Amino acid sequence: MTPSRRRILTGIRPTGPLHLGHYAGALENWVRLQKEYECFFLIADYQVSDYADDIDRVRASVWEVALDWLAVGLDPEGSHFVIESMVPQHAELMVHLSWFMPLGRLQRNPTLKAEMADLDVGKKGVPVGFFIYPVMQVANILMPRAHLVPVGEDQLPHIEMTREIARKFNRDFGEVFPEPEPLVGRVPRLVGTDGQAKMSKSLDNAIYLKDDAETVRRKVMGMYTDPTRLRATDPGHVEGNPVFMYHDAFNPDAAEVAGLKERYVRGAVGDVEVKTKLVAAINNLLDPIRERRAYFEARPQLVKDALAKGGKAGFDAAEETISAVRKALRLDYLDRGMPEAR
Numbered sequence: 495m496t497p498s499r500r501r502i503l504t505g506i507r508p509t510g511p512l513h514l515g516h517y518a519g520a521l522e523n524w525v526r527l528q529k530e531y532e533c534f535f536l537i538a539d540y541q542v543s544d545y546a547d548d549i550d551r552v553r554a555s556v557w558e559v560a561l562d563w564l565a566v567g568l569d570p571e572g573s574h575f576v577i578e579s580m581v582p583q584h585a586e587l588m589v590h591l592s593w594f595m596p597l598g599r600l601q602r603n604p605t606l607k608a609e610m611a612d613l614d615v616g617k618k619g620v621p622v623g624f625f626i627y628p629v630m631q632v633a634n635i636l637m638p639r640a641h642l643v644p645v646g647e648d649q650l651p652h653i654e655m656t657r658e659i660a661r662k663f664n665r666d667f668g669e670v671f672p673e674p675e676p677l678v679g680r681v682p683r684l685v686g687t688d689g690q691a692k693m694s695k696s697l698d699n700a701i702y703l704k705d706d707a708e709t710v711r712r713k714v715m716g717m718y719t720d721p722t723r724l725r726a727t728d729p730g731h732v733e734g735n736p737v738f739m740y741h742d743a744f745n746p747d748a749a750e751v752a753g754l755k756e757r758y759v760r761g762a763v764g765d766v767e768v769k770t771k772l773v774a775a776i777n778n779l780l781d782p783i784r785e786r787r788a789y790f791e792a793r794p795q796l797v798k799d800a801l802a803k804g805g806k807a808g809f810d811a812a813e814e815t816i817s818a819v820r821k822a823l824r825l826d827y828l829d830r831g832m833p834e835a836r
């Protein structure tokens with residue numbers, strides 16, 4: 495048997511189309527690493543308890559995410575696109591792992607805490623399924639026994655929990671899981687077009703990978719910039735200015751960016767020129783992505799084939815892990831037979 499490649503598992507929740515924050519924070523790394531690693535890309539449709547009243551949206555988003563992945567150049571021949579619920583072993587593994595996860599450890603998870611505080615649940619309260627999603631995520635990562643988890647910065651606490659559980663399991667029950675490493679992208683957290691801390695669908699401050707050129711132009715021209723600058727001749731601030739953060743992130747012409755910054759602080763360039771150049775840079779980046787998206791949108795059978803093939807690969811990997819886990823935990827009752835009286 496040829497030695498198999500090291501593995502990646504990472505994922506995204508199917509709650510809407512993907513944006514530039516996903517791209518610079520994670521997707522770019524995925525595309526780069528997919529030759530070197532065997533990749534399991536998960537569409538995490540168990541992680542949607544906050545959208546449980548809108549399953550049609552989840553269903554549509556599963557296809558949106560698959561299309562966005564194909565559009566950025568993830569390759570379903572070499573990599574596995576896995577819909578989480580097509581691998582119900584995740585639920586089984588989560589139950590076993592939850593035995594070893596203290597409640598307080600989960601309550602202290604900073605990402606979970608922040609998300610629960612933001613959750614718009616009204617009188618309903620936080621769903622139990624939301625509270626335990628990090629445990630499900632640990633199960634996701636351990637399922638294919640991944641070595642590397644390329645994600646956005648906000649996911650780091652979940653990966654730390656994964657490492658802790660893997661260590662404990664291996665120590666107590668024998669070596670089953672690698673201790674996975676996180677990998678954060680080039681731009682760990684992209685600001686929104688409105689200058690808010692994070693680009694996100696719910697804040698309505700996102701530029702989507704599927705936005706057409708005109709939509710990108712409109713969003714960029716309306717971007718939040720230096721609020722202290724009233725005229726093009728006023729000296730401007732580059733630090734903390736979202737327009738320049740996007741130039742740094744998405745304009746490959748470093749000399750152009752340096753020139754714009756230099757003129758901006760001197761008050762020698764208008765916002766319109768700075769933004770127009772940003773529109774061009776982003777549209778250049780997105781053009782080939784849009785083209786590939788259109789190709790697959792016109793061929794839904796190819797998307798379906800990718801999801802079918804990936805789901806099968808995810809299922810097969812899960813069967814191997816689950817049987818190793820049952821053995822390690824000595825829950826393979828019938829194989830072991832009736833124990834001696836104790």
Ligand code: TRP
Binds near residue numbers: 505634635643645
């Ligand atoms: N929670 C992640 C997010 O909101 C998505 C996700 C689900 C994930 N399962 C995962 C990420 C496993 C990495 C590994 O983006």
